[in-house]
Amino acid sequence: MKNKIEVGDKQFELFIENDSIAKRTRLIGTELNVDYEGLCPVFIGVLNGSFLFMADLLKEVEVPCEVGFIRVASYAGTSSTGAIKEVFGISEDLKGRHVILVEDIVDTGFTLKFILEKVYLQEPASVRVCTLLYKPDAILHPIEELEYTGFEIPNEFVVGYGLDYNGLGRNLKDIYRVIPDNISLT
Numbered sequence: 001m002k003n004k005i006e007v008g009d010k011q012f013e014l015f016i017e018n019d020s021i022a023k024r025t026r027l028i029g030t031e032l033n034v035d036y037e038g039l040c041p042v043f044i045g046v047l048n049g050s051f052l053f054m055a056d057l058l059k060e061v062e063v064p065c066e067v068g069f070i071r072v073a074s075y076a077g078t079s080s081t082g083a084i085k086e087v088f089g090i091s092e093d094l095k096g097r098h099v100i101l102v103e104d105i106v107d108t109g110f111t112l113k114f115i116l117e118k119v120y121l122q123e124p125a126s127v128r129v130c131t132l133l134y135k136p137d138a139i140l141h142p143i144e145e146l147e148y149t150g151f152e153i154p155n156e157f158v159v160g161y162g163l164d165y166n167g168l169g170r171n172l173k174d175i176y177r178v179i180p181d182n183i184s185l186t
Contacts, residue, residue, distance in 0.1 A: 007159050007169040012176035024150045029060020040064045041098040047071040049104030052162040053132040072111055094122035103131040104162045109141030
């Protein structure tokens with residue numbers, strides 16, 4: 001494990017170690033098993049960022065479930081553009097189903113607002129959001145459905161464990177936060 005890394009043209013420092021992520025993911029899995037006992041929820045991962053968290057989370061889920069994905073994009077560099085582009089959508093019929101949207105990070109809330117509008121059009125029985133990271137100081141559109149949160153973090157840019165910087169860094173097993181430009185890696 002490296003304490004400092006470079007991704008693209010930015011420098012990052014270790015923020016959340018993989019062991020901590022794994023422990024928190026197990027706890028969320030336990031909560032989901034209790035909350036959805038006797039049900040068959042549909043987990044919908046928001047690509048690309050949620051893929052590692054969702055894979056690890058589903059290993060902890062013991063209730064019968066289905067899995068799907070939606071892909072949306074709203075980032076450019078290190079900040080949200082606010083403009084949501086749906087790349088591909090939800091193909092499952094969600095009417096009367098219990099839906100759990102799985103996100104890597106919730107910051108402004110614009111992406112989730114967009115997704116929730118699409119999901120509610122299908123008249124699900126319930127909708128909850130499960131996110132690895134939540135930035136309460138960045139939220140511009142509160143998400144009432146946010147039920148399961150791995151970590152609340154400050155409004156800093158992070159990379160690793162599925163999160164990227166301009167397409168890079170998703171494969172890192174730990175999560176790193178950006179080091180301001182005036183601090184060197186040495």
